[in-house]
Amino acid sequence: MAGAAPAQERLDTVVRIIAQSMVAEVCSIYLRRASGELELFATQGLKPEAVHTTRLRPGEGLVGEVARSAAPISLSDAPSHPSFAYRPETGEDPYHAFLGAPLLRGGRAIGVLVVQNRSERRYDDEEVEDIQTIAMVLAETVASGELLAQDELRDIEVAPHRPERLKGQRFAEGLAYGHVILHEAPVAPENLLAENQQVEEIRLREALIGLKANIDSILDGGQGKLAGLPFEVLETYRMFADDRGWNRSLEEAVRTGLTAEAAVDRVRNEHRARFAQARDPYIKERLHDFEDLANRLLRVLAGDRPGERELPDDAILVARNLGPADLLEYPRHKLRGLLLEEGSAASHAAIVARALQIPCVGRIMGVRDRLSEGDLVIVDGETGETYLRPRPDMLAAVQSRMLVRSARQAEFAKLRDVPAVTLDGTRITVLTNAGLAVDLENLDATGAEGIGLFRTEFQFMVSEELPRLNSQTALYTLVLDTAGDRPVTFRTLDIGGDKVLPYLETEREENPALGRRAIRLGLDRPGLLRLQLRALLTAAAGRELRVMFPMIATVDEFRAARELVDVECAWAKRRGRALPALLRVGAMIECPSLLWHLDALLPLTDFVSVGTNDLFQYMFAADRTNPLVSDRYDPLSPPALRALAEIQKKCADTGTPVSVCGELAGRPLEAFALLTLGFTRLSAPAGGVGPVKRMILSADLTAARRGMANLLGSSAGSIRGELESLARKLNVTI
Template sequence: MVAQMVQGKVSLAVAAGIDDPQNPLGTDAIQVYEAIASVYSEDGVLVLMDLGSALMSAEMALEFLLPEQQAKVHLCAAPLVEGAIAAAVAAASGSDMQRVIAEAQAALLPKAAQLGVAISHPSSIIGEEQVTHDMGAPEEASLSTGQITREIHLTVHNRLGLHARPAAKFVACATRFQSQIQVCNLTKGSGFVRADSINQVTMLGVRQGHEIAITATGADADEALAALKALVESHFGEDDSVLESHAIPPSPHLSTPGASAEGNPPAALLATHWLLSPSSLKGIPASPGVAIAPSFQFKKTTVVWHHAAPIRIQEYHVDNPEAEWQRLQAALRIARQEIQALLTHSSIQIGDAEAAIFDAHLLFLEDPMLLETVQERIFALHLNAEAAWGAVIEEVANNYHQLEDPYLQERVADVVDVGQRILRILSGTPITTVDLSQPAILVASDLTPSDTASLDPTKVLGICITAGSATAHSAILARSLGIPAVVGLPSEILQVADGTLLTVDGETGNVWIEPEPDTLAALEGKRHTQQTARQRALAAAHQPCLTRDRHQISVLANIGSIEDTQQALNMGAEGVGLLRTEFLYLHRTSAPSEEEQLTVYQAIAQILGTHPLIIRTLDAGGDKPLPYLGMQPETNPFLGWRGIRFCLDRPQILQTQLRAILKASARHQVKIMFPMIATVAEIQAAKAMLAEVQAELRQAGIPFDEKMEVGIMVEVPSAVAIAEQLAQEVDFFSLGTNDLSQYVMAADRTNPQVAPLADALHPAVLRMIQQTVQTAHAAGIWVGLCGEVAADPLSAPILLGLGLDEVSLSPLAIPVFKEAIAKLTMAQAQAIAATALQQDSAAKVREVVLNSLVL
């Protein structure tokens, strides 16, 4: 039929069945290869294929071709009959390969329409004439709709391509526009997919050096493509030096045949295990360090959907699909709250860069392709929510497994993590947490990113799992937490009884079960060497932070839980400069009571002893919405009803928190800090409410610190401009550079295409800091800083030179900051800061610091 239609204008070949009369079903890879070779040209070859043996044979056939030929062959899942006709007609008319692929994949739509089946079509823009322009070229109207389709081609340069976090930024950027946006991987010859689908974008397999095409159709198409172009060209805001830190350095102790130059086994060896001795196992080194402790088997309760599951999902018919859909929506809302709480916790404990893993988890819950498919299953098949969700998650997971790229295959762990979370909520299964009474080495078949981020490094001394790889998100998180880890271990490790002595060498990938005395002694020696070096650094961190000429700056910690407090002290914190109280309000359906808050504040103050504790009142809104408090979605939440604005409008919520803080201040060094102060009237209103609560406590005879210091967060430009008046109202300022930088630069730090502008080392932000410090000191009050910029060692001389009295940062970054300060004199720091203020970009500021430190 096709041959008759195209009259020899298109080369056609068939490779169906196998040459075996006794077993005629199947596909022969050699036949597929020969068919491709018979029609091959530089214009490319389109292979239409079914699933099963056809897919495997087609992929195998490509291996017989030269690399340059493989790039010209495109495997397509379009329907065989309709796809062949549509593709051949398009090819005969002179269309390029991408259009031919799009027409082939679109061929399923008429059949679906005839059957009354609704399907989404991510691969092409149907019914529109695509018009390709350079940016700024004259507009051309679509022949059928009058809308314009713009297209740009870009090369992706960041090291790991569109992996989870850059893909999340890409999707977040695309969804900000009204236009229909699609993207394809030109290098791999993929079809177009929806740019608002985190799964489809990730599964394009875009790696460093790949060329992508982005199309946009709609009124704001030019703006959308410009924003995406800026995002790609900024390398998605990634710092290659940060990415390099995720790699496992080569180890002189590891000699694995075929190991790569980076010290990691090649993909072909990732599933290979062998015994070193009767009591030792070999796995993949994932996080360096030596751990010696009893084993603890972590057996997580999971609700899954495949046959090997400990708990199987029940599939059943529902009479009211709308109610079932709403049940799923409720589960999605709870999951978003849980992930947001985990994101906040991870940001505090390990920093924003690694916590961004959970930004991708949040986008997964909003993936329109996934949700539309689940909705269709519920309404068309009358399936219960668990069955519909589970089936779709399994399909998505299988799609990741089938990707050629091993790195992208590992992202299936994130899919399963999010999928399990929803199933757990739907089934009412409680969260399984690692509850250790004593330090131990955690043994498990696998750990999700959520599991790993929740671990307490003081209790979990090591990790041994049978799944995973060194580049999985769980491994990255383990390294950030400083927990030695070996992954990809043989299943024998799961048979080890709790309490059995284990030793883990995360540098070599070796695990010993009840090691021999000489092995144990050698490992204890190695651990002692590592601990001595670590303790030396920590010992210095526990000393006052002094410059070479004995100038002191206080170094405190940002925390978000009771558990963070002891870790902060262990890392050398001189107190808590910022307790983010939002963690008390997240992951729940109502505000915490006064008693709940008091218990937490007292527990933290008790751990700190005589060290100061600065408690920031509720800073909801912006990137921390709390729907149960009546906070509705806003067009621009960072400029909306947030921080002190919200609390003053909801006095009962603020008064409850103030009572708890005041009660906790008795016999402790507690200070209170109000966020998002933009006007003098706001701080006066907040202080008036504080005075009312103080009067109530006095009348009731309840003790509190009558001399408790009161401060504000300086994070709005107006607060800098009126700092002189604000200083008359408070005892201290604390610069919140995360928000201050975004307001000064007019750049939403959660918006990927402009987030790089919100850099606290930009001279405009540094001048705001300088002005605030000078004004505060002139008024006789002290100034701290509690933004993430302090965790950047390059900021140390600038912050010191600008005259800050105190910095508060992530606990893990404290030793590095103190070490940086110890190498400076005050005169050096002031000179560096003065030069930095004269630069015209954050990049040049960093150059100034680097050059000054080298000299």
């Protein structure tokens, strides 16, 4: 392919060489056009007149399936496969054996290399590896622009240049605009085939040592040091660099004759293609750590020093996903926002972004391939949207919103020490939600009166192994020390469903959201729950401890959980250990079954808290993490509000303290609705404390409750509009 002949002539020569060397009767190369179709560009064995004539639609035939899955396919009898598509102009009907490999660029298939044989044979692993290596070389040649024009390549690989609006998910609140920096744009290997295998093995080994040393320097402090950031996040990342499977795959790729760079690129593309189809959210998240490590390793091989990259003063970082170490290495004073194609709100990148207060929008599929370095973009962490190459009027609108947002933040800061009291004298307690040590900074910053929900599972989710007793105790002690005399409610481990721990073996469930999660898992594995309770009791020695159990569905479950608290208290007493000065045990109401058994539950509890996120998804049978159904109901609907009103009434009748700690408590209009139902204790995300407090100070609840009583009997699916009208009528700031 490095010869002087025209590119098409060289491609024709290549397919003949491949067919001969692999003893294949057919070798064909298909390339993706701007339309998405795969065009036959060269062949040995099929009809010559089919070249540049045969085109396959996206996903059509086995060739289309190879491109769609971005993974090789090997079959002994291709015509019997359901994806097989016969094109008569090619004359391929006599051929049974089929082996196809994608030409990958940036994780996307830009073409397909195929070999075929008449006999029904199975290609062995070495042949599959050979085809993948050749496909890698061909991908670089195609990317050079000799076979496809550069403008068509841009349509395939890079972004269009028109304004676009893309919808994603909000990972970290905020609003920003600036110029795109592509996170560690893939380093294309200049040389793919090694001249000296031993030299390449040494280069790879030394680069791996350098990579691990760099991560160690971040763990020890350096640029990435962030006060309060849980050490486990970066420790986990370091453990992936030591992963034996990943290191072995790199070494084996070098031994096949590739350079160190080509080996890393190949393993990275294989990981992308293999795990892109993964359904397990934890597996997908961990794939991104390997992806990030591979990119960093390529830069080490290229001689680049991480963290020394020049950035514009208004940088918007764009990545498929991001490792925690890398985000910390970018200069914070220049980083305005973050856009991610993948990830989740619980991913490492999202956790760090929230800690650094960097607006972040994730789950924007294809955003990296739609942008070029230097493009202007808007990151809207309030709506979960991004605007690519925005028009001047859109940019002006965002700048106005940012000015308003700054003014609002200044207004909220003035309210920090103002008691949350309504116009008619009702005292409202506004707390905040937390889950990591970094969240504790929000206590003083927002003026929240305590932590109404501390999600203890976050410590487990960012650790590669089960946190030991000392580690758990240290975190809980830090939380209580930071809170001082402000109350903290610890929710015990809430895992399962979409929260998967790699070190905890669980059976695969058809419907994990309704499966063995939260308190069910804790009761099935009492050792796990007792360890956590022991850590909480130890941390709270001599002061108040509030413990809350999640997803209680039956009264018996609460009794069993509370008995474990008694067991741990007795264990501590026998050993002469100090106990909390005051111990309060509560339950989360997030299963609809409890609505009809509150009379039995409430006398057993010291307090309860309503988890509206799960309560409503179960009430409406709509998975809140599934974008296809999550908007099928409105929390401000008569059924949802009547359920909340019933809970509040039963708690008032029995004198049971009750709070609301779901997302509703952090949005002014929804919080207004909660106040009209009688709730006086709200636990909101940090960003919602100021807006909710401002709403409280402007509300007259006596008049508002009369208006709400009339709305609860509505037959409408939602009364959001009516509540907004009521708030405006009463001059409530929402």
